Amino acid sequence: MPKRLDLKKILIIGSGPIIIGQACEFDYSGSQACKTLREEGYQVVLINSNPATIMTDPDMADKTYIEPIETDIIAQIIAKERPDALLPTLGGQTGLNAACALYKQGVLAKYNVELIGASYEAIQKTEDRMLFKEIMECIGVGVLASAHVSSIEAAEEFANKTGFPIIIRPSFTLGGAGGGVAYNLDELREITYNGLIQSPSSQVLIEESVIGWKEYELEVMRDIADNVVIVCSMENVDPMGVHTGDSITVAPIQTLSDLEYQEMRNEALKIIREIGVETGGSNIQFAVNPETGKRVVVEMNPRVSRSSALASKATGFAIAKIAAKLAVGYTLDELPNDITSKTPACFEPAIDYCVTKVPRWDFEKFSDADVRLTTQMKSVGEVMAIGRTFKESLQKALRSLEQGRFGWGADGHDHYCYDQLTQADAADVYKKEITHYLSTYCREDFLYSICAINRHVN
Amino acid sequence: MFNTSMTGYQEILTDPSYCGQILSMTYPLIGNYGVTDFDNESNTPHIEALLVHEYNNYYSNWRAEASLKQFLTHHHILGVDGIDTRALTRHIRSAGAMMSILSTNTDSLDKLLDKVQRVPKLVGSDLVKDVTCKQVYGYGTSGDHHVVAIDFGIKKSILAMLTAVGCRVTVVPANTKASEIMKLDPDGIFLSNGPGDPGAVPYAVAEVKKLMGRFPMFGICFGHQILGQAFGLKTYKLKFGHRGGNHPVKNIPTDHVEISVQNHGFCVELPSEPISKTNPLLAGLEITHINLNDNTLEGLVHRQQKCFSVQHHPEASPGPHDSRYLFQQFAELMQKNKG
CATH class of the missing domain: 3.50.30.20 (Carbamoyl-phosphate synthase small subunit, N-terminal domain)
Incomplete structure (x- = not known):
């Protein structure tokens, strides 16, 4: 299909300030989108509250508004500019949230602005956790077992089915007060009891925990003709429980056999079709039990994400650029592959190297911060390195952190914090000197029990 | 390679x-x-x-x-x-x-x-005789459709896919005569994948010709090359072949792109107009799939002759499962043929 000619002016919402958890990757994707749409002959109107970005440079958009990313202000800009469409999927979560708010308030309908890339319904399906779970169950994709219970007996019954650990969240309490993780029956009874007392509705949500499971991500692209490709697969060295942004990540997936990978790929295709992301990139995360292979889908982002930026650089597949072209009506088989220029972009990159991403933390600048890594992202940046082996790419990445170190076991400055090592304790990436511990102490089982980082079996 | x-x-x-x-x-x-x-x-x-x-x-x-x-x-x-x-x-x-x-x-x-x-060169060498089964064997006991699979080097996942769509399979050696196959009273014939030069097994092409039109027929990879030859099309050696799990193939009737699994060093020529004029068998032969990387032939169908074939591997293993619907298509063809 050729590009749409009914659209003339397209509004792009930038991602605003650079904060921990949302860094300059969205400036990269937003700038790519601006450039691409202008090349295609569309007028681009950009709003971003952050003037210190590439996308707000002169010449990136036809009109740039440096204003707060707030609905009433965007509404005023829409009233003035009267764009035909809004592309919300390239400005990170900020852009997506703003677009949803505008839709809900009826601003988009009032000025006849079309949401392109992802529809409001599709975005809602991924944002509402319970709705997402329901949809996944409908299409037969595994999700975490969960239940609302109002008695300790019901909680025990649930535990009998799923096993431990179990996460307990009291309903309707502020900040999850009274919740926790139970690793055995006694803890389950205690936490559930406390939770039931604290919850105004005398109800707690209990959920199977995937802490310690293997964590995988797929970058998926879909076009208007329903062609779908997996651009890149990624495996986190750190298991579930550590935020992806704080994990050492490797592309492609290293420890899944073809059958397991293809089953995951099939599910990703099903998910993107069922959620109804019409065009562009999505990121889908899976957790896999390392002992049984049980797989569940954790979440889906119907937009260009931090991982998309990594996947783009890792494979040479320009996700943001192609997402922008798909949003205006092109199909994947019409667009050329940037690397070969002879073959179409409708393919799945096969790489002959290994890519490793290592996060960079700056805890020394935040003296009060809790240095343990949890489900909330704490890194302030990341480096990516390419190598023909995992070792090569990992060591290159570690050197590139610019912390004056030259890789694990490579510069004589390795230090031993054996006693303090926990899964959460990785404020300094060099504390993850797993290989060193292995060769020094050979206490692999002990290491695995505390960090759950993948081990070999034989 | x-x-x-x-x-x-x-x-x-x-x-x-x-x-x-x-x-x-x-x-x-x-x-x-x-x-x-x-x-x-x-x-x-x-x-x-x-x-x-x-x-x-x-x-x-x-x-x-x-x-x-x-x-x-x-x-x-x-x-x-x-x-x-x-x-x-x-x-x-x-x-x-x-x-x-x-x-x-x-x-x-x-x-x-x-x-x-x-060492004998690949072109002209019959490698099928090294990998084909020595004796007839069955795969799957129940199933609505009885499929005779001619074994040029069949993969287990193909047999598994056939049984998954309701077939009971009898696997026969590559040199089995058409008359023997007819005696087995099949609902459909399957032509398997296999190694080497498809031009080196004229005996198989000759038997397939006799079966064409009588039974619904489905060929994969080497089987596709045999079927192509049975229609009078030539095969040729690709420079370094297609081997991988990421080749885009366009399904022409649906205009949809499938990410396909490829493993072939030889290829069937595209039925061009001059070839078609001299070959009456080619009338009614349609191209169903084309490789988007180099525009080589990926799939054929002949509705009157009740046969279709693909160059890529719909059974995958390893690779994406995008083309697995073809096995269902084969089952439907046999169902339709039964009336």
Whole structure:
């Protein structure tokens, strides 16, 4: 299909300030989108509250508004500019949230602005956790077992089915007060009891925990003709429980056999079709039990994400650029592959190297911060390195952190914090000197029990 | 030759289509997830040797039963790591797939060169006779459709896919006569994948010609090349073949792109107008699939003759499952034929 000619002016919402958890990757994707749409002959109107970005440079958009990313202000800009469409999927979560708010308030309908890339319904399906779970169950994709219970007996019954650990969240309490993780029956009874007392509705949500499971991500692209490709697969060295942004990540997936990978790929295709992301990139995360292979889908982002930026650089597949072209009506088989220029972009990159991403933390600048890594992202940046082996790419990445170190076991400055090592304790990436511990102490089982980082079996 | 798949080394090693070949994997890290019996595509590996950049003996996967090294040692297959597979791939891409020899003794390169030159060339060699079954056997006991599969080197996953769509399969050797096959009273005929030059098995083409039109017929890869020849189309050798799990193939009737699995060194020529004029059999033959990377032929259908075939591997294993609907299509064709 050729590009749409009914659209003339397209509004792009930038991602605003650079904060921990949302860094300059969205400036990269937003700038790519601006450039691409202008090349295609569309007028681009950009709003971003952050003037210190590439996308707000002169010449990136036809009109740039440096204003707060707030609905009433965007509404005023829409009233003035009267764009035909809004592309919300390239400005990170900020852009997506703003677009949803505008839709809900009826601003988009009032000025006849079309949401392109992802529809409001599709975005809602991924944002509402319970709705997402329901949809996944409908299409037969595994999700975490969960239940609302109002008695300790019901909680025990649930535990009998799923096993431990179990996460307990009291309903309707502020900040999850009274919740926790139970690793055995006694803890389950205690936490559930406390939770039931604290919850105004005398109800707690209990959920199977995937802490310690293997964590995988797929970058998926879909076009208007329903062609779908997996651009890149990624495996986190750190298991579930550590935020992806704080994990050492490797592309492609290293420890899944073809059958397991293809089953995951099939599910990703099903998910993107069922959620109804019409065009562009999505990121889908899976957790896999390392002992049984049980797989569940954790979440889906119907937009260009931090991982998309990594996947783009890792494979040479320009996700943001192609997402922008798909949003205006092109199909994947019409667009050329940037690397070969002879073959179409409708393919799945096969790489002959290994890519490793290592996060960079700056805890020394935040003296009060809790240095343990949890489900909330704490890194302030990341480096990516390419190598023909995992070792090569990992060591290159570690050197590139610019912390004056030259890789694990490579510069004589390795230090031993054996006693303090926990899964959460990785404020300094060099504390993850797993290989060193292995060769020094050979206490692999002990290491695995505390960090759950993948081990070999034989 | 080289394969660009990033997963699935075990399925590739045990695929009979790789008979007689030295395989180099372009993905550099091989062995990470070990091996497991379930993933075998046949009872034994068929490659001559495996070349990898870095072999990992410390596998990590809950299904793994042994390391790749143990598996290769058990089957007496040579595996070599530390090879610059990228340089090798680039060489093959520019010079084409070639005869090769592996040796631990490099004192006399001339002797080795002489040895490899005396090995029969791929073009014109019938490798099917090495991998086809010796006797007729059944696969699956129940099933609405009785399929006779002509075994040119069939993969287990193909048999599994056929049974999954309600077929009971009788597998017969490649040199089985059409009259013998008719005696088995099939609802449909399946032409399997297989190794080597499809031009070297005229005996199979002749028998398939006799069966064409009488029974619904479905061919995959080598089977597609046999069917193409039965229609009078020629096959030719590709420079370095298609081997990998990421080739875009366009389904022409639906205008949809499938990410396909490829493993072929030979290809069927596109039925062009001058060829069609001189060959009445080609009337009614439609192109259903085309490779978007190099526009080579990927799929054919002839509705009157009740047969269709694809060059890529819908059973995947290893690779994406995008084209698995073709097995259902075969079942539907047999159902329709029964009336």
